[in-house]
Amino acid sequence: MRSLFLVPLVVLATSPALAGDIEPRLKLPAGDRSVALTFDACSGAVDNRILDELIADRVPATLFVTHRWLKRNAATAALLLAHADLFEIENHGENHVPAITDAPTVFGLPTAGSLPAVSQEVLGGAAAVTATFGRAPVWYRDASARYSRDAVELIGNLGYRIAGYSLNADVGASLPAATVSKRIAAAKPGDVIIAHINHPERPAGDGVAEGIRALVAKGTHFERLDAAFPVPTG
Numbered sequence: 001m002r003s004l005f006l007v008p009l010v011v012l013a014t015s016p017a018l019a020g021d022i023e024p025r026l027k028l029p030a031g032d033r034s035v036a037l038t039f040d041a042c043s044g045a046v047d048n049r050i051l052d053e054l055i056a057d058r059v060p061a062t063l064f065v066t067h068r069w070l071k072r073n074a075a076t077a078a079l080l081l082a083h084a085d086l087f088e089i090e091n092h093g094e095n096h097v098p099a100i101t102d103a104p105t106v107f108g109l110p111t112a113g114s115l116p117a118v119s120q121e122v123l124g125g126a127a128a129v130t131a132t133f134g135r136a137p138v139w140y141r142d143a144s145a146r147y148s149r150d151a152v153e154l155i156g157n158l159g160y161r162i163a164g165y166s167l168n169a170d171v172g173a174s175l176p177a178a179t180v181s182k183r184i185a186a187a188k189p190g191d192v193i194i195a196h197i198n199h200p201e202r203p204a205g206d207g208v209a210e211g212i213r214a215l216v217a218k219g220t221h222f223e224r225l226d227a228a229f230p231v232p233t234g
């Protein structure tokens with residue numbers, strides 16, 4: 001049993017686009033040679049090219065799901081629950097609303113706009129994860145991976161860790177498959193990879209599956225966030 005509580009290494013960098021907001025970066029703790037795969041399920045459907053690959057090669061991963069996505073993908077939620085040994089489920093919010101209070105939109109998405117709305121988004125998503133999977137989430141990642149500073153403080157006060165990343169594999173599932181595959185295959189020990197598992201209609205998912213196969217072939221050790229950053233017990 002691991003007794004050491006490792007605090008997530010979150011480096012806060014200012015964004016050039018929204019000077020007041022921050023885009024947290026996350027890497028695995030120093031010395032951890034694993035790679036963490038994290039997937040966002042924002043809305044829409046499930047990308048079985050990715051899910052099938054994870055299950056076939058028994059690759060553990062952390063999935064960030066919204067309540068909105070869970071409502072539309074009940075069968076997939078049941079499949080994830082049936083593979084609880086592989087999949088850690090964390091909170092991507094209730095309705096995929098960015099945790100930003102100081103700008104009306106970010107990347108074209110309307111933001112929460114106020115702290116009560118951020119709170120509703122975080123707690124609504126957490127309740128949905130707990131109800132579906134029987135385990136309360138520990139990590140939160142908002143819709144834009146970008147946060148206003150007051151929202152970061154609020155989310156911490158609500159008891160959640162903010163899940164950044166160090167390697168953006170698919171840029172919102174917008175990249176060509178070959179590019180995505182190359183980016184994932186080039187992951188370094190300690191990287192936290194972000195990709196999307198909710199766009200089966202786009203080419204990017206083929207690249208995600210291919211990139212994972214390349215890492216598996218290299219003997220990469222994959223780690224979920226709950227294993228990399230254990231919560232203290234007792």
Ligand SMILES: [Zn+2]
Pocket residue numbers: 040041042092096142143144
């Ligand atoms: Zn999302």
